Amino acid sequence: MTNLVSNQGIPFTKMEGLGNDYIYINDLAENLSNLADLAVEMSERHYGIGSDGIIVLRPSSIADFKMRMFNLDGSEGKMCGNGIRCLAKFIYDQHLWSDKHLTIETLSGVKQVELIFNQSGQVTGARVNMGQPILENSLIPVQTKEANWLQHPFTLENTTYQVTAVSMGNPHLVIFHPEITKLDLPTLGPKFEHHERFPEQINTEFAEIIRSNEINMRVWERGSGETLACGTGACAVAVASILNGFTDNTVTVNLLGGSLIITWDTSTSGDVYMEGPARTRFSGSYYPNTH
Numbered sequence: 001m002t003n004l005v006s007n008q009g010i011p012f013t014k015m016e017g018l019g020n021d022y023i024y025i026n027d028l029a030e031n032l033s034n035l036a037d038l039a040v041e042m043s044e045r046h047y048g049i050g051s052d053g054i055i056v057l058r059p060s061s062i063a064d065f066k067m068r069m070f071n072l073d074g075s076e077g078k079m080c081g082n083g084i085r086c087l088a089k090f091i092y093d094q095h096l097w098s099d100k101h102l103t104i105e106t107l108s109g110v111k112q113v114e115l116i117f118n119q120s121g122q123v124t125g126a127r128v129n130m131g132q133p134i135l136e137n138s139l140i141p142v143q144t145k146e147a148n149w150l151q152h153p154f155t156l157e158n159t160t161y162q163v164t165a166v167s168m169g170n171p172h173l174v175i176f177h178p179e180i181t182k183l184d185l186p187t188l189g190p191k192f193e194h195h196e197r198f199p200e201q202i203n204t205e206f207a208e209i210i211r212s213n214e215i216n217m218r219v220w221e222r223g224s225g226e227t228l229a230c231g232t233g234a235c236a237v238a239v240a241s242i243l244n245g246f247t248d249n250t251v252t253v254n255l256l257g258g259s260l261i262i263t264w265d266t267s268t269s270g271d272v273y274m275e276g277p278a279r280t281r282f283s284g285s286y287y288p289n290t291h
């Protein structure tokens with residue numbers, strides 16, 4: 001467990017991006033250990049705080065700050081879109097940074113973040129350069145002989161899905177479907193998540209094209225289950241829909257918790273940009289089980 005003096009508790013701030021909620025901890029002093037155990041304990045709704053996971057702020061030698069992100073099952077995520085927007089807001093609101101631009105190191109590289117302010121000077125969201133999507137199955141990773149999967153037939157329990165595999169630093173499987181509200185994600189999601197083809201498991205998105213600049217989606221997240229939103233998942237859906245010729249290069253992606261604006265700049269940088277909200281809900285002190 002942590003090596004903090006347990007009678008002080010662990011200061012935290014609860015934040016959410018479109019209802020994808022995490023517990024944010026300033027650990028620039030690098031006091032905390034066993035972050036995976038802490039994620040499981042703090043994310044639990046009854047004995048803990050309740051969240052989709054935890055996000056820990058650490059110092060970086062290659063960027064302004066470092067983000068460590070853990071799903072509620074204790075698995076570490078390589079990138080988190082809703083999380084990085086909220087972390088940038090957390091950093092600014094904690095007066096650890098005063099510029100509208102900052103860089104945050106993640107397990108999938110350094111991301112450029114631009115804070116978005118309202119008229120009163122409060123941070124209401126951020127625009128993030130999520131980098132280039134990865135389409136090579138060997139890098140996502142997907143265990144198969146095909147180099148990549150674009151609308152590739154994938155059979156699961158006698159049903160064949162057309163799937164597109166994309167990494168945004170973390171692995172995603174995008175499935176276009178005409179009626180996503182009717183899908184039984186609690187049953188279907190884990191079967192994709194833990195399928196043998198995905199050696200690092202996988203986040204699975206079910207997407208419905210509404211028009212050439214609008215998509216509805218649901219997500220079964222690796223390590224957290226169905227969440228109200230998934231930033232990297234929305235990017236993966238946008239990339240898959242553009243690659244398959246279903247939408248324009250800038251799309252509004254509607255998730256259960258709200259909408260994100262995703263742009264894939266295929267003409268110059270090849271980077272994907274995500275813009276969306278970030279909100280603080282409450283702060284407190286958490287007393288670990290050892291307390």
Ligand SMILES: N[C@H](CCC[C@H](N)C(=O)O)C(=O)O
Nearest residue numbers: 077080081082170230231232
């Ligand atoms: N479950 C994801 C991490 C969180 C991603 C999601 N919450 C987002 O906003 O991108 C994974 O293990 O790859």
